[in-house]
Amino acid sequence: xxxxxxxxxxxxxxxxxxxxxxxxxxxxxxxxxxxxxxxxxxxxxxxxxxxxxxxxxxxxxxxxxxxxxxxxxxxxxxxxxxxxxxxxxxxxxxxxxxxxxxxxxxxxxxxxxxxxxxxxxxxxxxxxxxxxxxxxxxxxxxxxxxxxxxxxxxxxxxxxxxxxxxxxxxxxxxxxxxxxxxxxxxxxxxxxxxxxxxxxxxxxxxxxxxxxxxxxxxxxxxxxxxxxxxxxxxxxxxxxxxxxxxxxxxxxxxxxxxxxxxxxxxxxxxxxxxxxxxxxxxxxxxxxxxxxxxxxxxxxxxxxxxxxxxxxxxxxxxxxxxxxxxxxxxxxxxxxxxxxxxxxxxxxxxxxxxxxxxxxxxxxxxxxxxxxxxxxxxxxxxx
Amino acid sequence: xxxxxxxxxxxxxxxxxxxxxxxxxxxxxxxxxxxxxxxxxxxxxxxxxxxxxxxxxxxxxxxxxxxxxxxxxxxxxxxxxxxxxxxxxxxxxxxxxxxxxxxxxxxxxxxxxxxxxxxxxxxxxxxxxxxxxxxxxxxxxxxxxxxxxxxxxxxxxxxxxxxxxxxxxxxxxxxxxxxxxxxxxxxxxxxxxxxxxxxxxxxxxxxxxxxxxxxxxxxxxxxxxxxxxxxxxxxxxxxxxxxxxxxxxxxxxxxxxxxxxxxxxxxxxxxxxxxxxxxxxxxxxxxxxxxxxxxxxxxxxxxxxxxxxxxxxxxxxxxxxxxxxxxxxxxxxxxxxxxxxxxxxxxxxxxxxxxxxxxxxxxxxxxxxxxxxxxxxxxxxxx
Numbered sequence: 001x002x003x004x005x006x007x008x009x010x011x012x013x014x015x016x017x018x019x020x021x022x023x024x025x026x027x028x029x030x031x032x033x034x035x036x037x038x039x040x041x042x043x044x045x046x047x048x049x050x051x052x053x054x055x056x057x058x059x060x061x062x063x064x065x066x067x068x069x070x071x072x073x074x075x076x077x078x079x080x081x082x083x084x085x086x087x088x089x090x091x092x093x094x095x096x097x098x099x100x101x102x103x104x105x106x107x108x109x110x111x112x113x114x115x116x117x118x119x120x121x122x123x124x125x126x127x128x129x130x131x132x133x134x135x136x137x138x139x140x141x142x143x144x145x146x147x148x149x150x151x152x153x154x155x156x157x158x159x160x161x162x163x164x165x166x167x168x169x170x171x172x173x174x175x176x177x178x179x180x181x182x183x184x185x186x187x188x189x190x191x192x193x194x195x196x197x198x199x200x201x202x203x204x205x206x207x208x209x210x211x212x213x214x215x216x217x218x219x220x221x222x223x224x225x226x227x228x229x230x231x232x233x234x235x236x237x238x239x240x241x242x243x244x245x246x247x248x249x250x251x252x253x254x255x256x257x258x259x260x261x262x263x264x265x266x267x268x269x270x271x272x273x274x275x276x277x278x279x280x281x282x283x284x285x286x287x288x289x290x291x292x293x294x295x296x297x298x299x300x301x302x303x304x305x306x307x308x309x310x311x312x313x314x315x316x317x318x319x320x321x322x323x324x325x326x327x328x329x330x331x332x333x334x335x336x337x338x339x340x341x342x343x344x345x346x347x348x349x350x351x352x353x354x355x356x357x358x359x360x361x362x363x364x365x366x367x368x369x370x371x372x373x374x375x376x377x378x379x380x381x382x383x
Numbered sequence: 384x385x386x387x388x389x390x391x392x393x394x395x396x397x398x399x400x401x402x403x404x405x406x407x408x409x410x411x412x413x414x415x416x417x418x419x420x421x422x423x424x425x426x427x428x429x430x431x432x433x434x435x436x437x438x439x440x441x442x443x444x445x446x447x448x449x450x451x452x453x454x455x456x457x458x459x460x461x462x463x464x465x466x467x468x469x470x471x472x473x474x475x476x477x478x479x480x481x482x483x484x485x486x487x488x489x490x491x492x493x494x495x496x497x498x499x500x501x502x503x504x505x506x507x508x509x510x511x512x513x514x515x516x517x518x519x520x521x522x523x524x525x526x527x528x529x530x531x532x533x534x535x536x537x538x539x540x541x542x543x544x545x546x547x548x549x550x551x552x553x554x555x556x557x558x559x560x561x562x563x564x565x566x567x568x569x570x571x572x573x574x575x576x577x578x579x580x581x582x583x584x585x586x587x588x589x590x591x592x593x594x595x596x597x598x599x600x601x602x603x604x605x606x607x608x609x610x611x612x613x614x615x616x617x618x619x620x621x622x623x624x625x626x627x628x629x630x631x632x633x634x635x636x637x638x639x640x641x642x643x644x645x646x647x648x649x650x651x652x653x654x655x656x657x658x659x660x661x662x663x664x665x666x667x668x669x670x671x672x673x674x675x676x677x678x679x680x681x682x683x684x685x686x687x688x689x690x691x692x693x694x695x696x697x698x699x700x701x702x703x704x705x706x707x708x709x710x711x712x713x714x715x716x717x718x719x720x721x722x723x724x725x726x727x728x729x730x731x732x733x734x735x736x737x738x739x740x741x742x743x744x745x746x747x748x749x750x751x752x753x754x755x756x757x758x759x760x761x762x763x764x765x766x
Contacts, residue, residue: 035702036695042686042706065698072674073694081690291455303425307464311456312419315448319418322705323425 002179002206003238007347011230011257014347017238019085019137020177021077022052026238026259027343029250029336030055030087032267035064036080039267040326041333043082049302049330050337053085053137055262058130059094059122063115067133075135087262088136090127090169090183093211093243096145104144106161124165128172136178140209140242141169143183148217155187156195158212163199170203179206181240187212188221190228197232208233209240210258214249219369222249226256233257247276247339248363254343255356261340266332271325273317276335280366284328289314302334303327385562385589386621390730394613394640397730400621402468402520403560404460405435409621409642410726412633412719413438413470415650418447419463422650423709424716426465432685432713433720436468436520438645441513442477442505446498450516458518470645471519473510473552473566476594476626479528487527489544507548511555519561523592524552526566531600538570539578541595546582553586562589564623570595571604573611580615591616592623593641597632602752605632609639616640630659630722631746637726638739644723649715654708656700659718663749667711672697685717686710 007014015026031038031046034057038046046054056076065079073079076086095102095109102111108123124142131139143162146154162185174180182205186192200208210229213222226241233239240260241253250261266276273284275296282296292310300306304313304327316324346355370378390397398409414421414429417440421429429437439459448462456462459469478485478492485494491506507525514522526545529537545568557563565588569575583591593612596605609624616622623643624636633644649659656667658679665679675693687696687710699707729738753761 035698035704037699037704037706040705040709042690042709044690060702064702065694069673069694069698073676079692079695079698081695290452293456307425307427309462311448311452312462312464315418315452315462316420319443319447321418321420322423322708323420325705326423326425326709 003236005235007350009347009350009352010255012254012347012352013257013259014344015238015259017259019053019179021083021085021137024052024085025344027250027254027340027347028052028260029340030260030262031333031336032057032262032264033080033082033086034060036061036076038329038333039271040322040329043080045330046082046333047084049333050341051084051333053087054082056086056088056134056136057091057094058088058127058134058140059091061088061134062091062120062130063113067130070133070135075133077135085137086134087138087240087260088131088134088140089242090131090140090142091122092127092140092143092183093145095122096147104161106164108142108165109144124168125172128169132175132178135175138179138181138207139175140181141166141183143185143211145185145212145215146187148187148212148215150187152189152192155185155189155192158187159185159192159196159199163196166200166203170205181205181207181209181238183209183211183242184229185212186225188217188225190225193225193229194232197229201234205237207238207240207260209242211242213241214244218371219249223252223256226253226258230256246363246367247336248360248367250339251343251356251359251363254352266336267329270328270332273314273324273328274332275313275328276332278362278366284310284314284324285317286314296331297335300331300334300338302331304331304334386619388618390733392730392733392735393638395637395730395735396640396642397727398621398642400642402436402562404466404468404520407435407468408727410633410637410723410730411435411643412723413643413645414716414719415440415645415647416463416465416469417443419444419459421712421716422654423705423712426463428713429465429716430467432716433724434467434716436470437465439469439471439517439519440474440477441471441510441517441523442474444471444517445474445503445513446496450513453516453518458516460518468520469517470521470623470643471514471517471523472625473514473523473525474505475510475523475526475566476528478505479530487544489547491525491548492527507551508555511552515558515561518558521562521564521590522558523564524549524566526568526594528568528595528598529570531570531595531598533570535572535575538568538572538575541570542568542575542579542582546579549583549586553588564588564590564592564621566592566594566625567612568595569608571600571608573608576608576612577615580612584617588620590621590623590643592625594625596624597627601754602632606635606639609636609641613639629746629750630719631743631750633722634726634739634742634746637735649719650712653711653715656697656707656711657715658696658711659715661745661749667693667697667707668700669697679714680718683714683717683721685714687714687717 017024127142144158275282289310295305400407510525527541569579672693678688
């Protein structure tokens with residue numbers, strides 16, 4: 001079996017996912033490497049930070065460098081010189097983000113290339129083909145994502161269309177060694193989530209993803225869906241929560257049986273001077289850090305915290321030096337990987353529940369969603 | 384003695400410069416770390432690349448982070464976490480670059496802070512004080528730089544004012560452990576250069592710099608000045624050619640007895656996709672590299688050339704990923720440091736003349752100045 005559950009505690013699982021380019025310990029965080037690079041980081045650095053598996057964006061890689069280049073190199077691994085596992089999304093979320101610039105029918109999604117205006121018609125079959133050319137270890141079905149809030153009719157339509165697309169996706173002969181995951185849609189309606197599962201369950205999937213969350217709904221609604229889905233998710237398959245989230249989201253989702261995560265938060269916040277800590281996002285641009293000779297986090301062993309003061313890091317952002325953004329990315333990815341490692345250790349030692357109870361209240365306060373914060377705080381923060 | 388000449392061949396010297404933060408083998412290239420950081424690189428990486436000594440810009444550091452911060456940290460070394468030697472310029476060149484925004488009198492240079500409009504009055508005494516707060520291993524006198532071409536009267540005036548400023552600079556009690564260099568001005572007139580030397584020679588200098596070159600004059604005029612100065616430069620002191628230059632410039636200057644160099648070319652070109660090679664600057668954005676699976680330079684052992692193809696590097700620049708700029712900086716600094724190391728080895732082995740004869744024609748073709756190129760080529764290139 002590609003996926004093995006080593007320990008269970010409630011719905012939470014410690015697992016091992018064996019892929020073409022290596023074994024991944026789960027629960028795992030997958031940094032986002034949109035264009036065949038995790039912003040500011042080299043593949044060697046990612047490995048040193050504890051990265052086990054990367055995410056690549058099908059939509060972006062299709063545009064640049066494009067399939068011809070990737071074909072010549074025999075896939076993304078060789079092109080970017082990353083020897084570990086890669087998961088690719090299907091491009092569905094990016095097409096959804098194009099808003100009115102795309103037209104979605106039962107056939108697929110039609111849009112124009114932002115580079116040269118060429119018409120592109122992304123179908124489930126093309127999404128499968130692109131991901132085969134990329135040569136990812138895990139490929140995702142093409143799904144239809146919708147914005148929340150949405151009407152029941154809109155949600156139902158997206159669930160059914162996604163199920164049809166998933167069937168077409170799995171009809172494409174698979175690439176040897178490549179795992180394929182289905183995706184559940186259904187917004188924040190548990191009923192539609194169950195429908196999505198019923199329509200998907202017969203697919204020959206190697207893993208199951210939960211899509212269409214963390215797209216604007218309150219935190220508690222996401223948790224409600226995850227709690228509702230937890231008993232339904234197939235126990236023998238890895239569960240991947242797409243595009244999520246804060247450390248708090250991740251802790252809750254692990255409790256609900258999720259094994260894989262990806263999110264732009266650690267890399268995107270780094271570019272704006274946001275450093276992840278147990279006590280929330282620290283914005284290094286704040287004037288209070290001008291004289292601060294301490295590290296971002298005294299207990300952190302990353303390259304950034306081992307070598308540089310808050311005052312120096314603030315200076316780097318003040319003068320717009322790239323090293324600031326690099327060091328913030330280094331710290332944030334280290335923070336995420338260390339947090340997941342702590343979770344795996346707790347699961348290994350049968351004390352995940354205690355870990356959850358100790359950390360959940362702290363993280364809930366450190367990472368409130370925008371519905372839990374004042375207008376004033378929302379203006380200042382940008383999680 | 385702080386400076387020891389170990390070998391001589393013609394005017395070229397192999398030397399050893401003992402500074403407060405370490406010993407520097409000369410001839411040496413000093414990367415430019417304007418704001419307390421060499422763009423995109425961490426101090427550890429610089430050391431691995433072979434950097435022996437950094438340059439910091441007094442003007443920029445005075446503005447940000449400012450003297451109060453540097454004083455609290457006890458200098459730039461601790462603030463930026465670089466344990467090796469640092470040379471600081473005096474701010475003269477940056478003030479000169481402000482053009483009509485500054486007013487220069489015999490007293491000093493008056494200008495407004497680009498940050499907050501505050502009036503700043505940079506005097507020889509203040510330049511000395513700032514560099515003492517920075518705590519650099521080598522401090523430079525404040526000089527008056529002028530643009531070329533200039534009238535004889537303008538050049539003479541700058542030479543005389545620079546000499547007066549240098550006297551005032553050396554009247555400031557020195558910081559224990561800090562070396563102080565005088566600067567020769569005089570444009571491309573050997574006569575005024577000699578005057579500058581006559582007016583400076585009694586100063587208690589630890590080294591002598593040649594300023595005001597590589598500011599727009601043709602390559603051959605710079606070489607003529609260097610050749611004319613070579614027999615005049617004090618043999619027991621280190622000679623530093625400020626702000627120079629291409630690998631070709633450096634080879635010629637070593638032949639004329641220069642020991643220290645700084646230049647923004649390797650870091651600035653990196654940001655635009657320019658990679659230094661023996662055959663000239665390779666612009667990775669060019670379409671011809673789209674399918675090129677080879678490294679920038681097959682014989683280069685740097686991290687960039689050991690791991691990435693030209694096609695991938697071009698892709699990084701196409702999608703504006705910071706890793707591209709980082710890897711180009713890594714390669715270019717490695718190239719410069721390796722080139723200087725080859726020169727030192729040739730001097731050590733008494734074969735500098737042969738080295739010069741083998742490399743000079745190649746580099747002259749690879750790095751023509753804008754006077755030697757066609758209008759067409761000048762449009763394309765930006766050395």
